Amino acid sequence: MRTKLPTSAQPGDDVVVTLHGALATAGVFRPLKRVIEAQERVWVASLTLNPALAIEDAAIRLGDLVAELPPGVNCHLIGHSLGGIIVRWYVQQVLPAGPEAPTVVQTFSLGAPFGGASVAKWIPLRQGRDLVAQSALLSELARGADRSAIPHCSFVGEDDRTGKGDGLSDIGDRIVVPDCGHNGLLFHPLVGSEVVSRILQSRQGDAAPSEPC
Incomplete structure (x- = not known):
């Protein structure tokens, strides 16, 4: 595991932790990282x-970071993709409770196949x-979704054909990105602007997100 941490972040700052999909690296988030870190007191950590x-x-491992x-x-x-599933598994199954627990404000997924992946047989x-439709892990994730207090936003590419499910139906928002495929979500300006908007809203305690599609 390779990590990159924001050493200059101060109490009250926002840190966005990015997690890549299968057979990828943290580098896929570079375009989105530039958009996020253009904001004052917003940092990016990756692994x-x-x-x-x-x-x-x-x-x-995500919890360790x-x-x-x-x-x-x-x-x-x-x-x-797969990183979105790992993120939700972390907050629903791993994240500790109590006053010493990390402050996780919200989660986002880009093209995460919560209903199973059509390409699961090609993933090692x-x-x-675990990415086969109705696997034990995906079923457990769906059952626990409505018990999580941490809000979630799913970005779905209109032209994405890799997944059999496009969001966690029991929680959060689902935003369809037009004319966008699976990897295009990493570059699309709508994704960057919406992520930044929700981060800035959270500083004000504003629970009213942009209108989902």
Whole structure:
């Protein structure tokens, strides 16, 4: 696991933790990172995971990174594809409770196949098995969605054909990005502007997001 942490973040700042999808690295988030870090007191942390890690183990590694963030920051998690599933597994199954727990404000997913991935058979080892439609892991994730207090926003590419499900139906918002495929979500200006908007809204305690599509 390779990590990059924002060492200059101060208490009250916002830190966005990015998590890539299968067979990728943290570098896929560079375009979105530039948009996010153009905002005052908003930082990006990232990690690159071993592709052989099971989703549950990857969520634990994500938790290790979150625990290393500077104290007092507000954490926002965003995952592309498989990374979106890992992010939600972390907040629903791994994130500790109590006053010492990290402050996770919200989560975002870009093209996360919560209903299963049509390309699951091409993804190696256990990750691929867990991304089959109605797998035990995806079923557990869906059952626990409405019990989570951490809000979620799913971005869905209108032309994305990799997934069999386009969001967590029981929580959060679903935003369809027009004329956009699976990887295009990483570059689309609508995604960047909406993520930034929701981060800035959270500073004011504003729970009213932009109108979902």
